[in-house]
Amino acid sequence: MTATPRTALTVAGSDSGGGAGIQADLRTFFACGVHGMTALTAVTVQNSVGVHGFTEIPPDVVAAQIEAVAGDMGVNAAKTGMLATAEIISTVSSTMDKVGIGRGQSVPLVVDPVAASMHGDPLLRDEALEAIRTELFPRATLVTPNLDEVRLLTGIDVTDAASARRAAEALLAFGPQWVLVKGGHLSDSPRCVDLLSDGTHVVEFEGPRYDTPHTHGGGDTLASAITAHLAKGLGVLDAVAAGKKFIERCVFESYPLGAGVGPVSPFWRLGPDLPSPVRPEL
Numbered sequence: 704m705t706a707t708p709r710t711a712l713t714v715a716g717s718d719s720g721g722g723a724g725i726q727a728d729l730r731t732f733f734a735c736g737v738h739g740m741t742a743l744t745a746v747t748v749q750n751s752v753g754v755h756g757f758t759e760i761p762p763d764v765v766a767a768q769i770e771a772v773a774g775d776m777g778v779n780a781a782k783t784g785m786l787a788t789a790e791i792i793s794t795v796s797s798t799m800d801k802v803g804i805g806r807g808q809s810v811p812l813v814v815d816p817v818a819a820s821m822h823g824d825p826l827l828r829d830e831a832l833e834a835i836r837t838e839l840f841p842r843a844t845l846v847t848p849n850l851d852e853v854r855l856l857t858g859i860d861v862t863d864a865a866s867a868r869r870a871a872e873a874l875l876a877f878g879p880q881w882v883l884v885k886g887g888h889l890s891d892s893p894r895c896v897d898l899l900s901d902g903t904h905v906v907e908f909e910g911p912r913y914d915t916p917h918t919h920g921g922g923d924t925l926a927s928a929i930t931a932h933l934a935k936g937l938g939v940l941d942a943v944a945a946g947k948k949f950i951e952r953c954v955f956e957s958y959p960l961g962a963g964v965g966p967v968s969p970f971w972r973l974g975p976d977l978p979s980p981v982r983p984e985l
């Protein structure tokens with residue numbers, strides 16, 4: 704018997720293609736060495752070419768999943784991804800308070816404000832954006848929007864470092880402790896720069912931009928790697944630094960699958976004997 708591992712909870716939707724959503728979160732938690740737990744919010748019909756529809760889980764069932772694992776197994780850090788509706792967002796927000804997860808409580812909460820897939824297919828009902836701003840963001844230790852989500856949430860079009868800083872300030876006004884503005888979509892930029900701010904510290908995490916179309920699940924993988932490192936006891940700055948290093952390599956190791964966009968790969972972390980695009984014969 705070994706020691707009890709650290710635990711991370713993801714509250715998110717299922718991607719039937721296995722590259723994003725709860726599947727990406729679980730494989731990232733595993734690769735980062737924490738025990739992953741799930742509260743499913745929606746079932747998407749999804750593959751490499753897009754999201755063909757989704758069905759939500761009843762809010763009381765979402766709450767029951769969170770309470771079941773928090774009460775019995777304990778949660779060291781949590782993240783939210785696709786939440787689909789305003790009702791689910793409200794229920795998740797109040798349940799997080801009830802079980803002691805989120806800003807001002809002992810367990811950190813990472814909020815990835817998933818609104819649409821990379822193909823532009825909606826993953827959030829239109830009326831739910833306001834609930835993300837007013838109910839979820841004030842409870843977040845860290846929020847991790849991509850540039851499309853920044854535009855939806857603040858109206859700010861991020862084109863450079865100065866507008867990324869303005870966007871971070873606008874997002875901090877909704878009440879999260881930290882904001883990470885992800886720069887992956889600035890495809891004109893030769894480097895991928897993610898800007899982290901709590902209003903006092905402003906840090907740019909800069910890395911290479913790999914020339915690959917296969918970045919499905921990148922946002923989920925980054926947010927869950929950060930969550931895993933928070934679960935292991937790192938502070939936000941160190942957890943984001945570790946998450947950025949992790950996602951860089953996952954993008955480098957991404958692989959084609961299906962006719963469209965393939966997923967980023969956390970397999971590299973698990974050693975040379977596991978399936979990896981660098982060993983295509985497997």
Ligand SMILES: Nc1ncnc2c1ncn2[C@@H]1O[C@H](COP(=O)(O)OP(=O)(O)O)[C@@H](O)[C@H]1O
Nearest residue numbers: 849885886887888895911912913921922925954
């Ligand atoms: N081509 C790439 N090469 C290296 N890192 C990338 C690449 N594309 C995105 N990233 C990184 O992956 C993470 C997710 O970024 P982004 O694509 O902006 O979010 P999302 O997947 O939510 O749309 C960020 O850390 C970003 O810098």
Ligand SMILES: Cc1ncc(COP(=O)(O)OP(=O)(O)O)c(N)n1
Nearest residue numbers: 716723724820821919920921922923
């Ligand atoms: C079920 C589900 N959740 C989230 C996403 C979006 O994931 P993300 O990591 O932002 O990746 P891309 O959509 O950019 O590939 C999803 N597609 N499905």
